Amino acid sequence: MRGALKSIGPELRHGLERQGYFVREGLLRDSTWREMRAEAMRLHGLAFEKPGVESCELEAGDFHAAPSLLAYTVDLLATLPAQLDDVSTNVYGTKLAVTMPGAAYPKHVDNACTCDATGLPHDLRWITCIYYLNESPKGGDLRLWLDDPTTSPRGRPLDVAPAADTFVAFYADRLVHEVLPTAADDDHRFALTLWLVSDFRAGYSTHSSTRLCATDRPGARTRRAHFAATTTTPSPPPA
Numbered sequence: 595m596r597g598a599l600k601s602i603g604p605e606l607r608h609g610l611e612r613q614g615y616f617v618r619e620g621l622l623r624d625s626t627w628r629e630m631r632a633e634a635m636r637l638h639g640l641a642f643e644k645p646g647v648e649s650c651e652l653e654a655g656d657f658h659a660a661p662s663l664l665a666y667t668v669d670l671l672a673t674l675p676a677q678l679d680d681v682s683t684n685v686y687g688t689k690l691a692v693t694m695p696g697a698a699y700p701k702h703v704d705n706a707c708t709c710d711a712t713g714l715p716h717d718l719r720w721i722t723c724i725y726y727l728n729e730s731p732k733g734g735d736l737r738l739w740l741d742d743p744t745t746s747p748r749g750r751p752l753d754v755a756p757a758a759d760t761f762v763a764f765y766a767d768r769l770v771h772e773v774l775p776t777a778a779d780d781d782h783r784f785a786l787t788l789w790l791v792s793d794f795r796a797g798y799s800t801h802s803s804t805r806l807c808a809t810d811r812p813g814a815r816t817r818r819a820h821f822a823a824t825t826t827t828p829s830p831p832p833a
């Protein structure tokens with residue numbers, strides 16, 4: 595896995611810089627994602643966090659049940675942060691989510707950029723990386739609302755099918771996204787998310803008199819256009 599992940603680094607970096615997201619279909623070998631899917635099936639049976647979605651964090655203790663899911667995590671962290679600016683190589687967030695037929699995620703940004711009283715951020719998640727494990731998905735597209743205020747204040751939607759072996763990355767603090775409902779007769783939908791975390795506090799400087807908070811951060815205009823009722827804080831992320 596490490597070679598495949600390492601090889602997408604330059605394009606990932608370029609995609610994030612130029613358009614705020616990156617999509618790669620066919621990232622790993624068929625046998626690899628099939629193994630990962632089988633492990634995800636075995637791990638499933640976890641507490642419900644919201645209707646129709648179960649999720650868990652992958653931990654070292656899951657190694658016996660999910661060696662390839664953990665190998666993917668380790669390999670991604672060993673290869674991609676080093677090729678991106680200001681991303682921590684040892685702090686990250688992880689979530690394996692299983693979505694039941696018919697379930698969806700509402701529009702949100704993963705990191706709502708809320709700050710504490712001193713202006714420091716609560717959440718340092720910086721780049722969201724999702725890898726899908728679904729052989730023939732029916733619905734359940736990830737809809738990315740691209741940050742393009744020149745064509746429309748709400749941006750353009752880009753729908754990405756959650757097909758097995760597709761990798762998607764975008765900025766966790768600015769790209770508004772949602773998951774469209776999966777079909778009632780769809781299989782379980784598996785998504786393995788890793789959040790790369792900023793190691794420079796993502797634009798918040800403790801030394802600067804200007805502490806950038808939600809309203810000033812890149813993407814604030816798009817967030818406002820999507821979440822008009824809340825001027826600074828969009829709806830909380832689903833998990």
Ligand SMILES: O=C(O)CCC(=O)C(=O)O
Nearest residue numbers: 699704736773785831832
């Ligand atoms: O599963 C997906 O496609 C995205 C899920 C999501 O947006 C999230 O977990 O924050």
Ligand SMILES: [Fe+2]
Nearest residue numbers: 703704771831
């Ligand atoms: Fe999300």
